[in-house]
Amino acid sequence: xxxxxxxxxxxxxxxxxxxxxxxxxxxxxxxxxxxxxxxxxxxxxxxxxxxxxxxxxxxxxxxxxxxxxxxxxxxxxxxxxxxxxxxxxxxxxxxxxxxxxxxxxxxxxxxxxxxxxxxxxxxxxxxxxxxxxxxxxxxxxxxxxxxxxxxxxxxxxxxxxxxxxxxxxxxxxxxxxxxxxxxxxxxxxxxxxxxxxxxxxxxxxxxxxxxxxxxxxxxxxxxxxxxxxxxxxxxxxxxxxxxxxxxxxxxxxxxxxxxxxxxxxxxxxxxxxxxxxxxxxxxxxxxxxxxxxxxxxxxxxxxxxxxxxxxxxxxxxxxxxxxxxxxxxxxxxxxxxxxxxxxxxxxxxxxxxxxxxxxxxxxxxxxxxxxxxxxxxxxxxxxxxxxxxxxxxxxxxxxxxxxxxxxxxxxxxxxxxxxxx
Amino acid sequence: xxxxxxxxxxxxxxxxxxxxxxxxxxxxxxxxxxxxxxxxxxxxxxxxxxxxxxxxxxxxxxxxxxxxxxxxxxxxxxxxxxxxxxxxxxxxxxxxxxxxxxxxxxxxxxxxxxxxxxxxxxxxxxxxxxxxxxxxxxxxxxxxxxxxxxxxxxxxxxxxxxxxxxxxxxxxxxxxxxxxxxxxxxxxxxxxxxxxxxxxxxxxxxxxxxxxxxxxxxxxxxxxxxxxxxxxxxxxxxxxxxxxxxxxxxxxxxxxxxxxxxxxxxxxxxxxxxxxxxxxxxxxxxxxxxxxxxxxxxxxxxxxxxxxxxxxxxxxxxxxxxxxxxxxxxxxxxxxxxxxxxxxxxxxxxxxxxxxxxxxxxxxxxxxxxxxxxxxxxxxxxxxxxxxxxxxxxxxxxxxxxxxxxxxxxxxxxxxxxxxx
Numbered sequence: 153x154x155x156x157x158x159x160x161x162x163x164x165x166x167x168x169x170x171x172x173x174x175x176x177x178x179x180x181x182x183x184x185x186x187x188x189x190x191x192x193x194x195x196x197x198x199x200x201x202x203x204x205x206x207x208x209x210x211x212x213x214x215x216x217x218x219x220x221x222x223x224x225x226x227x228x229x230x231x232x233x234x235x236x237x238x239x240x241x242x243x244x245x246x247x248x249x250x251x252x253x254x255x256x257x258x259x260x261x262x263x264x265x266x267x268x269x270x271x272x273x274x275x276x277x278x279x280x281x282x283x284x285x286x287x288x289x290x291x292x293x294x295x296x297x298x299x300x301x302x303x304x305x306x307x308x309x310x311x312x313x314x315x316x317x318x319x320x321x322x323x324x325x326x327x328x329x330x331x332x333x334x335x336x337x338x339x340x341x342x343x344x345x346x347x348x349x350x351x352x353x354x355x356x357x358x359x360x361x362x363x364x365x366x367x368x369x370x371x372x373x374x375x376x377x378x379x380x381x382x383x384x385x386x387x388x389x390x391x392x393x394x395x396x397x398x399x400x401x402x403x404x405x406x407x408x409x410x411x412x413x414x415x416x417x418x419x420x421x422x423x424x425x426x427x428x429x430x431x432x433x434x435x436x437x438x439x440x441x442x443x444x445x446x447x448x449x450x451x452x453x454x455x456x457x458x459x460x461x462x463x464x465x466x467x468x469x470x471x472x473x474x475x476x477x478x479x480x481x482x483x484x485x486x487x488x489x490x491x492x493x494x495x496x497x498x499x500x501x502x503x504x505x506x507x508x509x510x511x512x513x514x515x516x517x518x519x520x521x522x523x524x525x526x527x528x529x530x531x532x533x534x535x536x537x538x539x540x541x542x543x544x545x546x547x548x549x550x551x552x553x554x555x556x557x558x559x560x561x562x563x564x565x566x567x568x569x570x571x572x573x
Numbered sequence: 574x575x576x577x578x579x580x581x582x583x584x585x586x587x588x589x590x591x592x593x594x595x596x597x598x599x600x601x602x603x604x605x606x607x608x609x610x611x612x613x614x615x616x617x618x619x620x621x622x623x624x625x626x627x628x629x630x631x632x633x634x635x636x637x638x639x640x641x642x643x644x645x646x647x648x649x650x651x652x653x654x655x656x657x658x659x660x661x662x663x664x665x666x667x668x669x670x671x672x673x674x675x676x677x678x679x680x681x682x683x684x685x686x687x688x689x690x691x692x693x694x695x696x697x698x699x700x701x702x703x704x705x706x707x708x709x710x711x712x713x714x715x716x717x718x719x720x721x722x723x724x725x726x727x728x729x730x731x732x733x734x735x736x737x738x739x740x741x742x743x744x745x746x747x748x749x750x751x752x753x754x755x756x757x758x759x760x761x762x763x764x765x766x767x768x769x770x771x772x773x774x775x776x777x778x779x780x781x782x783x784x785x786x787x788x789x790x791x792x793x794x795x796x797x798x799x800x801x802x803x804x805x806x807x808x809x810x811x812x813x814x815x816x817x818x819x820x821x822x823x824x825x826x827x828x829x830x831x832x833x834x835x836x837x838x839x840x841x842x843x844x845x846x847x848x849x850x851x852x853x854x855x856x857x858x859x860x861x862x863x864x865x866x867x868x869x870x871x872x873x874x875x876x877x878x879x880x881x882x883x884x885x886x887x888x889x890x891x892x893x894x895x896x897x898x899x900x901x902x903x904x905x906x907x908x909x910x911x912x913x914x915x916x917x918x919x920x921x922x923x924x925x926x927x928x929x930x931x932x933x934x935x936x937x938x939x940x941x942x943x944x945x946x947x948x949x950x951x952x953x954x955x956x957x958x959x960x961x962x963x964x965x966x967x968x969x970x971x972x973x974x975x976x977x978x979x980x981x982x983x984x985x986x987x988x989x990x991x992x993x994x
Contacts, residue, residue, distance in 0.1 A: 571948075
């Protein structure tokens, strides 16, 4: 059977089988060798910078011919600085602590058996992404650092760039004696290959979508393989009656306006009716260029506030727009968040520690914050060194996910001949 | 809209909404109160033992009329001893350590922010089970002890027993002031309700099937909600050249024959060609009443060994039958296990510690054992105090799963007004 008759399912199954073998082979390879492979891969990215730029230029020309938006063209574009950034990102991952082999816990049984839970690689990870070619290197590095094999499926508009980056990564990994099947790029731009990855339960252990909301929604809808992702960052900052007015102003403006397009941006602000400086915070938002849509009480406070519609309370603007409401107290704030939060990041601004602790306990989101900007929702800012994504799912890994989320554990039992009575 | 027009999806969505509210309410209730609720539930099971037995008798009569098998009738049957066993099982769960609130790790950032990962309930858990009515109490107790709400769907043949047990549990839980919606029994025996549970992604956080292989297979095939389960226990015991002959004999006979019907039973034994007592171990298996199906080498060793067919190497017998093969060494043993294991439990019997450690590292199963019987694959034997099931999945929880597997974590960030630069 030749390639012309190979279905997307056959392609993905064959890649996954090679990936499984590579991930098994990686268990016999030391952490030092894996790090060395990534250091060599980073160097190969630099060495082949010209070839990567040429490949990228071809993608850019094709994309321009197809009339792609300037925002998309910017995401697609590579230059020396971006390639250097990608290479140093791979080096940074190479220098992270080894996540494998950690003994999570150990139990000594009365019969003398010793049980350990030991951290091991997850296995085969599928990465489905859009126009940014750097994900080819970033995601592959994180997967390999945790002993996994990666199957990479980038956007069709970035195929030449991805091929060039993948070739450089493979060269480095191979030079360190690591299996190149641990980093595989889906060779076709056929969209059916994405569907085949999403249905490859048992062959691929985890799918990580990296891209916009429509990609994540499609992946979550179709996948039979577990997915690590978040769809929305419908985040709220709640200003408690006890909040320090200056801190509240600085935090709310930063949480909304520092970068409006990231998933950690605050989309709704709730003001306690007994907070005395609501007018100042609203004014600071408007002065910073933010449109404020409010409920009746907030509209009364500042005439520049427009009326929020029902759908506003569930809209992730990713823009310089915020919804603002007044609440009667912490109970109403908690009820609002329970009804509208997407479970990503929610914050309380308060001097009253008891109120803050109650909020931290009661809000059921991946990240809950006290007196901090929701814009900190990021693996790097959390000290994880890198990030494969942020998960709003409740199983396996929650919030910012880096190396540990790309591992699992096994039980190792050491006996001395015990039989079960 | 009345009940006659309520679809299974509407029923499950309504139950899940009540369950979510109950699980949120449980976060505000102390561990002591949850334990007390379970102790009172155990007492209510005893107090209503007669009513439970009467309900069970009705199920038994209906089942006998429908001509159900004696094995199924035995699983369905309740008596005073079984009810006492169920009640004391609930008490045991009430006495387990609180799994919630544990600070998994804590990071102090240079900017002064402190991040903690804190263990919290998973949320809403669906339990789908067959004829054993005790699961109604066991599973509900484990879910509640970890702060979760349970939606219970037992076998239609056990509906009266399950209703009576559920009523007793609800009485105890309610007497302790806990929300009774935390333990809900699906009121209908309509099989479509199972499908609705399996599709309730976002409403139910985890499905745990408890029952035979056909139930687990259906659940794994249809579910859009994550599933915690194992389908097969295709377990291997590998007798290394260095194994102590007496230990090898005792372990292999116990691993296969102690109870042949449990998922931890060994189904294949591999003998190293340099192991000197293969004949004695095979003889001991046959003497213990086990049929041995072997490859050519094993057939030569004992004429009572019959020829194994291709499918034998992938068959979970759950019976007094074992497949036996000779391997040239640890590499061939590892390759056999990689090809045939279901990832449940695999063991090496060896005095050579280096060989054993290599096996423990290389075998990619939920449980790997050295010099112990695979029959120990059980949450109780692992010191977990109880078990909701054994998972061969790679995400979230692997191997025997008890309270910790019914939790997740959230990130709690405490700042002092930090804005992101």
